[in-house]
Amino acid sequence: MSDIDIVVEICGSAGEGTISAGEILSRFMSEEGYDIMSFDSYPAEIRGFGKCVAHSRISRTRVLTPGKYSDVLIALNDSHSISQLPVLKEQGVLIYDNKPPKYHDEDKSIAGWLEPGMIPYGIPLNELAIKAAGNARGRNMVALGAFAALFGISQDAFIQSVKRRYGKKKQVVIDNNVDSFVEGFNWTRDNVRKIDFHLFDSSPSDVKRDQLIINGNEAVARGALAAGLHLYAGYPITPATKIMEILSKELPKKGGVFLQTEDEISSIGHVMGAGFAGKRAMTGTSGPGFCLMSEFTGLSVMAEVPAVIVNSQRGGPSTGLPTKHEQSDLNIALFGGSGDSPRVVIAPTSVDQCYQAAVLALYIAEKYQTLVILLIDFFLSNSIKNLDPPPPPDPRYLNANIAPGKDELKDYKRYQITENGISPRTIPGTPGGMFFSTGLEHDERGKPVYDTKTHTLMTEKRFRKHREILKEIPEPRITGWEGQGDIGVVSWGSSAGAAEEAVILACEKGLKVGSFSSMVLSPFPANALVRFCDRFKTILVPEMNYSGQFANMIAPIVTRPVMRLNMVTGLPMASEDILKKIKEIK
Amino acid sequence: MPKNDHYVIIGNGPAGNLAADTLRDSDPDARITIVSNESMTYYYRHKLTEFIKGKAREEDLTVRPYSVYKDKNIRLRLGQQVDKIDPNKKIIYLKHMETVSYTKLIIATGASPRALPSVSNFSKCLNVLSTYSDALAQIPMINKNKTFLVLGGDIISFKFIRMLKDMGKEVTTLLYSEAFWPFSLEADMAQQVKKSLSDKGVTVISDDHIKSVKKSGEAFDIVTEKGLNQSFDSVYSFLGMIPNIRFILGSGIDTDRGILVDDHLKTNFDDVYAAGDCAQIYNPDMKSYWLSIGWNNAKIQGTLAAQNLLGAHKVINPAPQKILEVEGLKINTSWWESF
Incomplete structure (x- = not known):
C-alpha cells in the first residue's frame, strides 16, 4: 500500500469550478480509503471575481492539518x-494550461515563473475542454483528468x-464533466512523460463509499439536528452562513422553525424566546454579530434561559477580515458581557468534534439553563473532512430539562437555590409552574430583589452550575511523550490539530514533547492541565491571535x-511553525 | 540609459550569461531577463556524457546556480520557448502564451542537432543528445540497451561513442562524410579517425547510407544501401549542428544559416544583437559571413554584443580558435570559411 501523503492545491478564479474540482477530488480520494482534509479559501466578496484556492491533503x-506547503x-x-x-x-508538481486562448501579459503567466526544482506539466486545458464539451467550462475536469x-x-x-457526485443533475451535465475528465486523462497519458515520484494505489484495498465529507459548519448543523434543535434564528455572516443555509432546508423537514x-x-432574541418556551434553540454568527448579541448573553445567564450561540471566528476587530482565519474571539466568548456572567464555552478542535460539540452545547444549555457559546473559526467552518457517520446521540442528551415534581409545583420556585445550581424549570403553560423572569437580580421566585444576601446566593448558584458541568465534559486529549519531558504544548480550537501533529513530529525526532487540548474551555479542566504541565519544564501555547488570549x-x-x-x-496554524518553535525552545 | 530599460537575452549558454553579466556590471538598475528553453540553469554541455556515465553529478554540470541569478537581480525564465519575435513592436511571444516586451534584445540561442535530408524519412526513430533534458530522459534507456548504431561524423559523435564504449556497449558507427562537422576531414585524416575508432572496438561503416529504419518491438531494424541488415537496440544521430533560429524566421530579422549580424554583432534591427553559435557574422575583409562555434567564442561574442548594445563600437575578431581535437588528432582548420 502506498504511504502517500500529499497536498494538492487547485487555484482559479471565482466561477471557474475551482472549489467544486477540489470537492470532487477530495470526495473521490475519501471513497478510495484515503484520509483527507480540505480547506478552501475564496474572496471576501464571495462571488464574481477573485482568487479561489481548493486545498486538499490526502x-x-x-490527517490532522491541511498542511502548510503543497506538493501539487x-x-x-x-x-x-x-x-x-x-x-x-x-x-x-505544477499542472497548468499551456495553450490558453490568448497571450498573457508579461509576468501574468505561471509558466513564466518556473524555477529549478519545480516539475511542470503543461496541459492544453482550454483546448481539451472545448474539444470535450464545446466550451471551456470543463477545464477543471480536464485538469483533474490530467x-x-x-x-x-x-x-x-x-x-x-x-x-x-452529479447523480441528480441533467445527463448533459454528467456527460460534459465525464467527457472533459476523460479528455484530460487520455491526453496526459499519451503525451506527458511523468518525471515526478507521486503515485496513488491503483487498486486501493480500503474503499469507503459511505463516509461523510463535510465541513465544520455542516458538522455543527448535523449535530444540532441530531440533538433535537427546534429553532434556528440567524443573520448571514461569513464564515457561519453555511450553518444557516443547511438548517434553512433541513430544520423545517423535522418540524422545526x-x-x-x-x-x-x-436572532438571539428569537433564540431566547424559544429557549424560554422550552425549545432547543440556536443561532450562529461571527465576531461582529456576536458583539451585537452580547447584551442578550447576560440575560441568558441571569434569567437562566437556555441559549446556544455559534461564533465562527474570523479576522478582527470590527468587520475585520471576513474570509481569513483567526482565534481572537476567546476573550469576548469568555468575558463579553456585564457582571459576573458565567458562560459555557465549547471550542471543538476538529470537524468531527464540531458534531459532538453541537450535541453537547444544546444538552448543557438545556440541562443547566444557561448560555453556551460554541466557538469555532473560519478554518473549522470551511475545513472539509471525511469521517464515518457519527452514531445518534445518547438519549440522555436529548431530553435534559429538569422539570419540577408535583410536590415542588405546590410552592414553585423557578430559581430555587440548589446544591448543583440547577433549579427545576417549568415550560410556560405548566399548571402551577408560573414564575417571573427578568434580567434584574431576583429571588427564588424570580421577583426582582437587590439585597446583598440574595445577589450573593444567586451569583454563587449560577457559578455552581459550572462545577457540575465540569463533571460531564469530555476528558482533555493528551498525546505525545508520556513521562517527564521538556515541552508541553497546550492548545485550543482548530490549532490543536497542528499542535498534535507537531508533537508527533517532534517525538519522532526524539524530543520529549506532549500535547494537551480540551474541547471545553469554560468551565475549564484546570486540574487535568496542572497534572499535564507538571510533567514538563516549559509550556508552549500556540494560537492564532496576537495577544495570547488562551x-x-x-x-x-x-x-x-x-x-x-x-x-x-489569516491562515490556519501550521504544524511546521509549532515544530520550529519547539526546536527554538529546546 | 533610462532606468526602465529591459534587456532581454534569449539563450542561457555562455554567450547569454556573459552578455547578462556585462549588462549588469554596466547598468545596475536595468531589468535583465534571460529566456531559456532548458529546465536547468547554465551548465557544461560537454560534460553530459560524464553525467550519463554517472561520473558527474548535476552540480558538477552546473556552471552557475539559480541563486546567482537572483543575487544579480537577473530574471531567469527557465523552460520557456520563444515562439516568435516582433522586432518592430519589440515583443517576444513565448510558446506558453505570454508576451515579453524588451528595449534591447540579444539572441544567443546556440545550435541544435541537424537532421540531414537523407535521414528525414526515419528521423522519428533517431535519438539525439543535445541537452540536459535529453540526457536525463535517456539515461535509463542507455543503461538498459546493449547495441547502438551511431550515425555520425560530427565532433560530438566521437565523444558519445567513447562514452558508450566506456559503458561496455556494442557500438557500430556509420560515418556520413557530409556530416563531418564543424569541418570536412581530409581523406587521410578520416582514415586515421576510422582506425582510432576500430582500435577501440567500434564497428565502423563508411561510404554507405541508411536505406530504412523500422521499429521491431523494442529494437530497430536497419537496412543500408549496400545491403547491411542488422538490428540495434538504439539508433543515435550526430550529423552536425545548425543554428537555432527557427523562431526568428518571418520576423524581419535577416537570416541565412544563422542570424545575420554585422561585425558589431548587430542585426538589421538597431536594438537586436546576436552572439554565439546562432550568429552568422559578417567579415568585411572577406565580404562574407562566417558561422561561429565553440564555448569560448560564444563568451567573447556575448560580452561584445552587450558592450555594443550599451553604446560601444567594438568589432568582433574573426579569428577564433582553429585547433580542434578529434579522436586524438589535433586538426588545424579554418572550417568557418567553407561552412
Whole structure:
C-alpha cells in the first residue's frame, strides 16, 4: 500500500469550478480509503471575481492539518496561481494550461515563473475542454483528468465517483464533466512523460463509499439536528452562513422553525424566546454579530434561559477580515458581557468534534439553563473532512430539562437555590409552574430583589452550575511523550490539530514533547492541565491571535514558564511553525 | 540609459550569461531577463556524457546556480520557448502564451542537432543528445540497451561513442562524410579517425547510407544501401549542428544559416544583437559571413554584443580558435570559411 501523503492545491478564479474540482477530488480520494482534509479559501466578496484556492491533503495516515506547503499545484488561472508558487514544495508538481486562448501579459503567466526544482506539466486545458464539451467550462475536469493520469488514479473509478457526485443533475451535465475528465486523462497519458515520484494505489484495498465529507459548519448543523434543535434564528455572516443555509432546508423537514432575522440582535432574541418556551434553540454568527448579541448573553445567564450561540471566528476587530482565519474571539466568548456572567464555552478542535460539540452545547444549555457559546473559526467552518457517520446521540442528551415534581409545583420556585445550581424549570403553560423572569437580580421566585444576601446566593448558584458541568465534559486529549519531558504544548480550537501533529513530529525526532487540548474551555479542566504541565519544564501555547488570549487564561493555573506562539496570518496554524518553535525552545 | 530599460537575452549558454553579466556590471538598475528553453540553469554541455556515465553529478554540470541569478537581480525564465519575435513592436511571444516586451534584445540561442535530408524519412526513430533534458530522459534507456548504431561524423559523435564504449556497449558507427562537422576531414585524416575508432572496438561503416529504419518491438531494424541488415537496440544521430533560429524566421530579422549580424554583432534591427553559435557574422575583409562555434567564442561574442548594445563600437575578431581535437588528432582548420 502506498504511504502517500500529499497536498494538492487547485487555484482559479471565482466561477471557474475551482472549489467544486477540489470537492470532487477530495470526495473521490475519501471513497478510495484515503484520509483527507480540505480547506478552501475564496474572496471576501464571495462571488464574481477573485482568487479561489481548493486545498486538499490526502494521506494514507490520519490527517490532522491541511498542511502548510503543497506538493501539487493545479493552475486554472495563471495570475492568481502565481502567488501560490511560494508554497509549492521542492520537486513540487505544477499542472497548468499551456495553450490558453490568448497571450498573457508579461509576468501574468505561471509558466513564466518556473524555477529549478519545480516539475511542470503543461496541459492544453482550454483546448481539451472545448474539444470535450464545446466550451471551456470543463477545464477543471480536464485538469483533474490530467492529475489522475499522472498520479496513477483509475479512470473508471474516478468516473463512477463523478457520476455519483452529479447523480441528480441533467445527463448533459454528467456527460460534459465525464467527457472533459476523460479528455484530460487520455491526453496526459499519451503525451506527458511523468518525471515526478507521486503515485496513488491503483487498486486501493480500503474503499469507503459511505463516509461523510463535510465541513465544520455542516458538522455543527448535523449535530444540532441530531440533538433535537427546534429553532434556528440567524443573520448571514461569513464564515457561519453555511450553518444557516443547511438548517434553512433541513430544520423545517423535522418540524422545526428556521428564521432569517433582520439582524443579530433579533436572532438571539428569537433564540431566547424559544429557549424560554422550552425549545432547543440556536443561532450562529461571527465576531461582529456576536458583539451585537452580547447584551442578550447576560440575560441568558441571569434569567437562566437556555441559549446556544455559534461564533465562527474570523479576522478582527470590527468587520475585520471576513474570509481569513483567526482565534481572537476567546476573550469576548469568555468575558463579553456585564457582571459576573458565567458562560459555557465549547471550542471543538476538529470537524468531527464540531458534531459532538453541537450535541453537547444544546444538552448543557438545556440541562443547566444557561448560555453556551460554541466557538469555532473560519478554518473549522470551511475545513472539509471525511469521517464515518457519527452514531445518534445518547438519549440522555436529548431530553435534559429538569422539570419540577408535583410536590415542588405546590410552592414553585423557578430559581430555587440548589446544591448543583440547577433549579427545576417549568415550560410556560405548566399548571402551577408560573414564575417571573427578568434580567434584574431576583429571588427564588424570580421577583426582582437587590439585597446583598440574595445577589450573593444567586451569583454563587449560577457559578455552581459550572462545577457540575465540569463533571460531564469530555476528558482533555493528551498525546505525545508520556513521562517527564521538556515541552508541553497546550492548545485550543482548530490549532490543536497542528499542535498534535507537531508533537508527533517532534517525538519522532526524539524530543520529549506532549500535547494537551480540551474541547471545553469554560468551565475549564484546570486540574487535568496542572497534572499535564507538571510533567514538563516549559509550556508552549500556540494560537492564532496576537495577544495570547488562551495563554493569558491558563498562565495563572500553570506553575511552569508559558511560552507563546501568536500569529495573525489569516491562515490556519501550521504544524511546521509549532515544530520550529519547539526546536527554538529546546 | 533610462532606468526602465529591459534587456532581454534569449539563450542561457555562455554567450547569454556573459552578455547578462556585462549588462549588469554596466547598468545596475536595468531589468535583465534571460529566456531559456532548458529546465536547468547554465551548465557544461560537454560534460553530459560524464553525467550519463554517472561520473558527474548535476552540480558538477552546473556552471552557475539559480541563486546567482537572483543575487544579480537577473530574471531567469527557465523552460520557456520563444515562439516568435516582433522586432518592430519589440515583443517576444513565448510558446506558453505570454508576451515579453524588451528595449534591447540579444539572441544567443546556440545550435541544435541537424537532421540531414537523407535521414528525414526515419528521423522519428533517431535519438539525439543535445541537452540536459535529453540526457536525463535517456539515461535509463542507455543503461538498459546493449547495441547502438551511431550515425555520425560530427565532433560530438566521437565523444558519445567513447562514452558508450566506456559503458561496455556494442557500438557500430556509420560515418556520413557530409556530416563531418564543424569541418570536412581530409581523406587521410578520416582514415586515421576510422582506425582510432576500430582500435577501440567500434564497428565502423563508411561510404554507405541508411536505406530504412523500422521499429521491431523494442529494437530497430536497419537496412543500408549496400545491403547491411542488422538490428540495434538504439539508433543515435550526430550529423552536425545548425543554428537555432527557427523562431526568428518571418520576423524581419535577416537570416541565412544563422542570424545575420554585422561585425558589431548587430542585426538589421538597431536594438537586436546576436552572439554565439546562432550568429552568422559578417567579415568585411572577406565580404562574407562566417558561422561561429565553440564555448569560448560564444563568451567573447556575448560580452561584445552587450558592450555594443550599451553604446560601444567594438568589432568582433574573426579569428577564433582553429585547433580542434578529434579522436586524438589535433586538426588545424579554418572550417568557418567553407561552412
